[in-house]
Amino acid sequence: MAATLRDVAKLAGVSFKTVSNVINDYPHVRPATREKVERAIAELGYKPNMSARSLRSGRTDTIALAVPELNLSYFAELAGLIIAAAEEKGLVTLVEQTGGDRERELALLHSPRLSMTDGLIISPLGMGQQDTEALDVPFPLVLLGERTFDWPCDHVTMRNEDAARAATEYLISSGRRRIAVIGENEAEIMGSARLRLRGYREALATQGIEYDERLVVRATLWHRADGARAMRELLERGVEFDAVFGFNDTLALGAMRVLQEAGLRVPEDVAVLGFDDLDEAAYSIPSLTTVDPGREWLARTAVDTLFERIGRGGAELPPRTKLADFRIIERESAPRD
Amino acid sequence: MAATLRDVAKLAGVSFKTVSNVINDYPHVRPATREKVERAIAELGYKPNMSARSLRSGRTDTIALAVPELNLSYFAELAGLIIAAAEEKGLVTLVEQTGGDRERELALLHSPRLSMTDGLIISPLGMGQQDTEALDVPFPLVLLGERTFDWPCDHVTMRNEDAARAATEYLISSGRRRIAVIGENEAEIMGSARLRLRGYREALATQGIEYDERLVVRATLWHRADGARAMRELLERGVEFDAVFGFNDTLALGAMRVLQEAGLRVPEDVAVLGFDDLDEAAYSIPSLTTVDPGREWLARTAVDTLFERIGRGGAELPPRTKLADFRIIERESAPRD
DNA sequence: CCAGTGGTTTGCATCGTTGTAGGATGACCC
DNA sequence: GGGTCATCCTACAACGATGCAAACCACTGG
Structure with a gap:
């Protein structure tokens, strides 16, 4: 079927190893030989077989x-x-x-x-x-x-933790005191959820604001629908809050949507802050304040x-x-x- | 380094071909042999070398x-x-x-x-x-x-063309007459842009609405920012319009954002319709009417x-x-x- | 007891490439 | 003219798996 080194070699009138040398830019190949080989390669449309190369060389690229x-x-x-x-x-x-x-x-x-x-x-x-x-x-x-x-x-x-702390402090310094968070997930032992929650708690502690677990809403997956669901749950709980920190932008955007449906104004009644700086964060209405994690x-x-x-x-x-x-x-x- | 068929074979006391047979579920292997081989495989943590397998079998999976x-x-x-x-x-x-x-x-x-x-x-x-x-x-x-x-x-x-026609007809049947489109791109000869534009024009023709090229805005890439840019361009042109058909949801969402910034109400002043039914289309504000292309x-x-x-x-x-x-x-x- | 049968196992060639080692060629110098 | 040394090219052996065909092993039945 497809041409191999040997086919090229036969056409070019050299040993198949020389063809290999040409392909791999081995330095000691006479220009005339190289050209002959390259013509043969072009004529046959030869392409190296990657499986064979990997097997032999150990690299797959x-x-x-x-x-x-x-x-x-x-x-x-x-x-x-x-x-x-x-x-x-x-x-x-x-x-x-x-x-x-x-x-x-x-x-x-x-x-x-x-x-x-x-x-x-x-x-x-x-x-x-x-x-x-x-x-x-x-x-x-x-x-x-x-x-x-x-x-x-x-x-x-x-810097999950640092960033979450900074984000929370940002909200606090803008005058918010009852800051809800969406995206908590204790099952995910090592994940961002835990670290971001920790950053959030640290910021609260530093600023002398009491941690209220009624403001913490779980979300195991971080789709937009999960943010929406979490926000509905928060609203049902009837706790007061003046800001929401979504553990990612998608959650925050889903939550923002529900907030607005419920007649709450963003940011006047509730400030919303996300995490990730997705492309779409700049284009939501209102546009989303967020953490760019680099x-x-x-x-x-x-x-x-x-x-x-x-x-x-x-x-x-x-x-x-x-x-x-x-x-x-x-x-x-x-x-x- | 890593164990090969031969290593497994030596440990199991069979020929390496038998190991291959076990791995490939060749039917005629005595249960006792199979078990012996499987133990050896487990003990050595043997994993087949995919490059070698591909080279020999021609399949890479x-x-x-x-x-x-x-x-x-x-x-x-x-x-x-x-x-x-x-x-x-x-x-x-x-x-x-x-x-x-x-x-x-x-x-x-x-x-x-x-x-x-x-x-x-x-x-x-x-x-x-x-x-x-x-x-x-x-x-x-x-x-x-x-x-x-x-x-x-x-x-x-x-069905790009059919779907675009149906979408345009949908807007027309809801009473819109000045329907702008965003995403046209004549450079993309065979692409969706052309086909969707064609569907749009067919719908207009069928309904006896004149095609006005001032309502057609180009966008070579279909990011959200392109939709926003296109909508700004449309607004600058000063043409009247009561609907926008974005050739994809991202364009439509970007455009919708700019519409609202400009003080236009969606859908009262301008209806917006997208294409793709992205996850986020359901969560924008207002949520986006769109075509689900399957x-x-x-x-x-x-x-x-x-x-x-x-x-x-x-x-x-x-x-x-x-x-x-x-x-x-x-x-x-x-x-x- | 031996040929025939069918399940089970093996040996060998092979896939297309690269690495190593060594052979051929010609230039250069003493 | 023979030795030395680059330079260029080639032969051969891998890499680790699978396909083919043949060998081996009970058994069975005549």
Whole structure:
């Protein structure tokens, strides 16, 4: 069927190894020979067989990316950035969706499928500290998006806790006192939910505001519908509040929608603040004040970090943790004061 | 390093071929032998080497998916559905972003990278009829999302034209007469833009409404910001209009945002109708009336179609075109009357 | 007791590439 | 003219799996 090195070699009148040398830019090839070979390659439309190359060389130039769901805008935008960053390094990306499910995350780490890749970037949701051992894998691995415990691999993470504290303080400094949060999820041991909640509580404590758990609404998934549902629940509880901190933009936008349906004005009656700085946060009505967690930096750094480890000597590097800078993007839903 | 068939075989005391037979569920293996082998596999943590398997068997159990950008919610949601559908069939998915760029789309079709996959699902934007030949490729290919010309491969497409006509008629029947459209793009020869515009014009013609090109606003990319920009342009033109048909939801949402900033009420002053039925369309304020193009069906059908062609005999199947059903989802931004 | 049968296991070639080591060629110098 | 040394090219052996065909092993029946 498809042409192989040998076919090209026969046509060019050289040994098939010389063709291989041409393809791999081996320096000692006479220009005349190189040209002859290149003509033959063009004529036959020869393309190297990647499986054979991988088998022989051990490199696949492919990485795997595991995210909960592409349906979640945050992960979709992140995946897009990672795929682009990988491509710049000559890597293609294989995308897996774990649904944030611990079993599937663990299964993925042991999947034979990974032998088709040079390494994995995973954004885990379900795994907890008890799974530390599972991360001791024989291939390059970068953990993404969580400030975790002392795990034996590279992390590229955001300042969840600091950012949540800063966001809460921002709301407080703009005069809000009864700040609800949406997105709490104690099941997710290591996840952002816990860390963001902690940041929120720290800010309250620092500012001498009492923590009221009636203002905390759970949301295990962070779709827009979950934000809407959570806000309805909050309204039903009948607690007073003058601000809502959504643990991500999607939740915040869903919640904002319900607030407005209920006749509450944003930001006059209730300020709303999100987390992620999604594309759409700038275009909601009102536009959403949010935390930019440095997503682009995260994506690029994750790929760079993985790439270093894939290269030779990579296995010897000590585990590294890299933290993105965040900033609060002020928009209409929660003005500075 | 990693264990191979031979290591397992030595430990189990059988030939390495027997181990292969166990792994591939070859029927004639004595239960006792099978168990012995399985124990050895477990003990060594053996995982088959996918590159070697692919090289030998010619199958990779991997498909490639090419979309313009994951940053566009429509394609992110579509990609998520396709990856899930592929996984159900035991396939993993490699994702490429073309940026809707013709050169990159064409380059992809010739990429040696594809020899790592069993087939490609591509959602082209930049390619036109002049590229028909480029689609005559030696591997399974499914074209997605456009009603194209007579191309020599499978299409799975939506009824762009019919749906746009129905959407426009919907607006007309609700009493609107000056219907603006956002998203026109004549550069994209074969794309949805052209087809949706055609459907729009047909509806106008049928209903005896004159086509006014001042109501047509261009948008080459379909991000939210483009919708916003287009709406600003429309407002500056000073033409009257009582409805806006965005060629996708993202455009419509961006436009709606600008409308409201300008003090126009949706739907009282201007009705807004989108296309795609994104998750977020249900949660905007007001919620967005839109066309559901049958995305889930599209994703599943694309994978099924590719899968059939990957299987043996697939090359002999004639090119097929499959059309998804659409429906109009009535929401607040454009009530039925 | 041996040929025939069917289940079970094995040996060998092979997929298309790259790595290693060494052979051929010609230029250059003493 | 022979030795040395780049430069260029080639031969051969892997990489780890699967497909094919043949070998092996009970059994059975004549």
